[in-house]
Amino acid sequence: MMASSHLLAHHFWLSHANGFKPPKLSKNGPCYFHPKTAFRGSPSSHRIKASGPTSGRRQMEIVYDPDERVNKLADEVDKNAGLSRLSLFSPCKVNVFLRITGKREDGFHELASLFHVISLGDTIKFSLSPTKTRDRLSTNVPGVPLDDKNLIIKALNLYRKKTGTDNFFWIHLDKKVPTGAGLGGGSSNAATALWAANQFSGCVATEKELQEWSGEIGSDVPFFFSNGAAYCTGRGEVVQDIPNPLPSDLPMVLIKPQEACSTAEVYKRLRLDQTSSVDPLTLLREVTQNGICQDVCINDLEPPAFEVLPSLKKLKKRVLAAGCGEYRAVFMSGSGSTIVGVGSPEPPSFIYDDDDYNDVFVSEACFLTRQESQWYTAPTSSTASFGTDLPSGAASVE
Structure with a gap:
C-alpha cells in the first residue's frame, strides 16, 4: 500500500496543480461552512485514482464532490437557523382625494378615497426576544408611547391572539413620519408589525387574513396590505387595489406645521351638507385615465380642519399661489395637518424665507407600490430622499 499511498498523494498534488483546491470553511453566523455559491463555475467533482505497480492489483478511486457536500451542509444550516432579526420599511400614505359620503349607525363616517403609499417612511427593526413574557419597544423620538397604546404593540398582541404563537420581540422604531400629520404613519407601523410577526412564525397566516385582522386595530391599517394604491370605502377597511394609477417618478413635497390636527375634533366639526357632491367614482376614473390635477384632489375634511387650525388654510393658500405652474395639485392629506x-x-x-415657517417639517417623496408577497422597500432614487428630520432623542421601556 506504500506505492498506492505515494501514487494517491501524487495524483492529489496534480489535482492541485490543475486548479483544484480543497474547500476552506468560513465563518457564517453560528456555524462554520463554505457558502453554497463558493463553487459556482468549478467542476462538480474531482476523481483521484491510486493503484499499486503490480498489474491486476485492485484500483482505488476517490470521488470528491464539494458542491454536493457543501450544499447539503448549507441547506441543513438554513433549515435549522430560523429568522431572528428583521428590518422593514414602514411607509406612509396620502389621500389623493377623500370624500365623506355619510355617517354610519356605529358612529363612524362612510368615506370613499384613493389612498396611495409614498416613499417617506419609518424603519422598524425586530429581534426575537429571549424571554416569552413581553415586547420591548424603543424609538428615536420622545413622546411616542412605548406600551400597548402604541399600534405596533397592539398589532403584535393581536397576531399572537389570532395565531396562538408565542414570539415576543425587541423592536426599535426609527421614526421619520411626523405624528398628527394625516399620513397614516401609526397605521403603517401596525401593518408592518403584523407582516413581521408573520414572517417570524413561518407565514402561518395569509395576507388576506392579516388584512382582515388589521381592521381591528384601525380603519387605515388594512390599506397597507394592498399593492400600495387602493380605492377604500366603508370606514376605510374595504380595500380595492388600483394597479399603478400614478407614476412612481412623479415627485411631491410634504409640508407639515408643528401643530397637529385632532382627527376627532376635525370630524366633530364636519358638516355633511357642506361636503362635495362629486361622485368619488368619477374622481377615481379621472385620476386613473388622466392623472392627478387640482380638480380631482378633493378632501371633504379640509374645511373642518381649517377651522381647527386656521394657519393650515393660510399655508395651503400660500403654497398654491407660490407654486402656480409648478405643482399639478396642492391638497391636505387625511385629516391634516400635512x-x-x-x-x-x-x-x-x-x-425658507419666512420666520413663521422655521419649524415646519418638509420632505420630498414619490408614489410607491410593492410586489406581491413582498413588503415595501425604501427607494434609493434621489426623488425619494428625505427632508427635515424629526427631533432626535431616545426612549425605551422594558
Missing part, C-alpha cells in the same frame, strides 16, 4: 404639493420635490421659497 399639505402636499404634487409635481415638484421643492417647497416654495417662503418656507
Whole structure:
C-alpha cells in the first residue's frame, strides 16, 4: 500500500496543480461552512485514482464532490437557523382625494378615497426576544408611547391572539413620519408589525387574513396590505387595489406645521351638507385615465380642519399661489395637518424665507407600490430622499 499511498498523494498534488483546491470553511453566523455559491463555475467533482505497480492489483478511486457536500451542509444550516432579526420599511400614505359620503349607525363616517403609499417612511427593526413574557419597544423620538397604546404593540398582541404563537420581540422604531400629520404613519407601523410577526412564525397566516385582522386595530391599517394604491370605502377597511394609477417618478413635497390636527375634533366639526357632491367614482376614473390635477384632489375634511387650525388654510393658500405652474395639485392629506404639493420635490421659497415657517417639517417623496408577497422597500432614487428630520432623542421601556 506504500506505492498506492505515494501514487494517491501524487495524483492529489496534480489535482492541485490543475486548479483544484480543497474547500476552506468560513465563518457564517453560528456555524462554520463554505457558502453554497463558493463553487459556482468549478467542476462538480474531482476523481483521484491510486493503484499499486503490480498489474491486476485492485484500483482505488476517490470521488470528491464539494458542491454536493457543501450544499447539503448549507441547506441543513438554513433549515435549522430560523429568522431572528428583521428590518422593514414602514411607509406612509396620502389621500389623493377623500370624500365623506355619510355617517354610519356605529358612529363612524362612510368615506370613499384613493389612498396611495409614498416613499417617506419609518424603519422598524425586530429581534426575537429571549424571554416569552413581553415586547420591548424603543424609538428615536420622545413622546411616542412605548406600551400597548402604541399600534405596533397592539398589532403584535393581536397576531399572537389570532395565531396562538408565542414570539415576543425587541423592536426599535426609527421614526421619520411626523405624528398628527394625516399620513397614516401609526397605521403603517401596525401593518408592518403584523407582516413581521408573520414572517417570524413561518407565514402561518395569509395576507388576506392579516388584512382582515388589521381592521381591528384601525380603519387605515388594512390599506397597507394592498399593492400600495387602493380605492377604500366603508370606514376605510374595504380595500380595492388600483394597479399603478400614478407614476412612481412623479415627485411631491410634504409640508407639515408643528401643530397637529385632532382627527376627532376635525370630524366633530364636519358638516355633511357642506361636503362635495362629486361622485368619488368619477374622481377615481379621472385620476386613473388622466392623472392627478387640482380638480380631482378633493378632501371633504379640509374645511373642518381649517377651522381647527386656521394657519393650515393660510399655508395651503400660500403654497398654491407660490407654486402656480409648478405643482399639478396642492391638497391636505387625511385629516391634516400635512399639505402636499404634487409635481415638484421643492417647497416654495417662503418656507425658507419666512420666520413663521422655521419649524415646519418638509420632505420630498414619490408614489410607491410593492410586489406581491413582498413588503415595501425604501427607494434609493434621489426623488425619494428625505427632508427635515424629526427631533432626535431616545426612549425605551422594558
